[in-house]
Amino acid sequence: MPDSPHVRISEVSKSFTTESETLLALDDVSLDIERGEFVCLLGPSGCGKSTLLRIIGGLLEPTTGDVSIGNRTPGDAQAEKSLGYIFQDPSLMPWRTAEDNIRLPLQVNRAKNRDSAPSVEGLLKLVGLERFGHYYPSQLSGGMQQRVALARVLAFEPSLLLMDEPFGALDEITRGAMRYELMRIWDADQKTVVFVTHSISEAVTLSDRVVVLSGQPGQVKGIVDIDLPRPRTDGLETDKLFLEYAATLRGLLSQEITNG
């Protein structure tokens, strides 16, 4: 079924109940994501971005509505390792070197008889760390640790990558460089990516489409197609079209803040 979306989010709502109240975090969110598409979920802090990503990844059940990943449930996709998760915290095993952090999922992958499984060397090269395989996480910078985390997830060869503010803890300069690094890796084999951010420039740099979520409860406020040519490389931020997209997104977000 080449035409069915890779991810289908249908009328998803999520409420959280604590002792004192019930909070509606997501309200009736529907979205189709095509195979190979790079989609950013952009919205203010607390609007439900992580909650939506967790529901897509099968880490959380929606209260109503449902999600399918290539006609499977998120739980099945998760069990098959056909989706990979990257968080702000790279969560590497500190007692393993970079290459040993990557090797573990590779062994699991080989055991599943995926003979196309990439090599440790190939993955380190892909993320630009070929000289650092024998380093321990504590000997690597934040950006390098996040590259190892990315290589570790790519070892499973997931067709869907879910990224929750993966560069959020990095300094501005490293963060900017990591965007283009991610674009280079994504250009190499176009996986479907759902990327959560509250940074407008990050969303414009990376996305085919930006989904703007409103503040609590999270609803789809607008969807903006980003028709900037690829490959996207350093210097894009000064492009006239880039600035127009950024202004459009800022407009959608500021309405949100004024109304809220």
Ligand code: ADP
């Ligand atoms: P974002 O990632 O956009 O910053 P989140 O998805 O983390 O937002 O949270 C959305 C809302 O849901 C917030 O108000 C948050 O307090 C609430 N929330 C998230 N997880 C839980 C939980 N496990 N229990 C109660 N409330 C939660």
Ligand code: MG
């Ligand atoms: Mg979040």
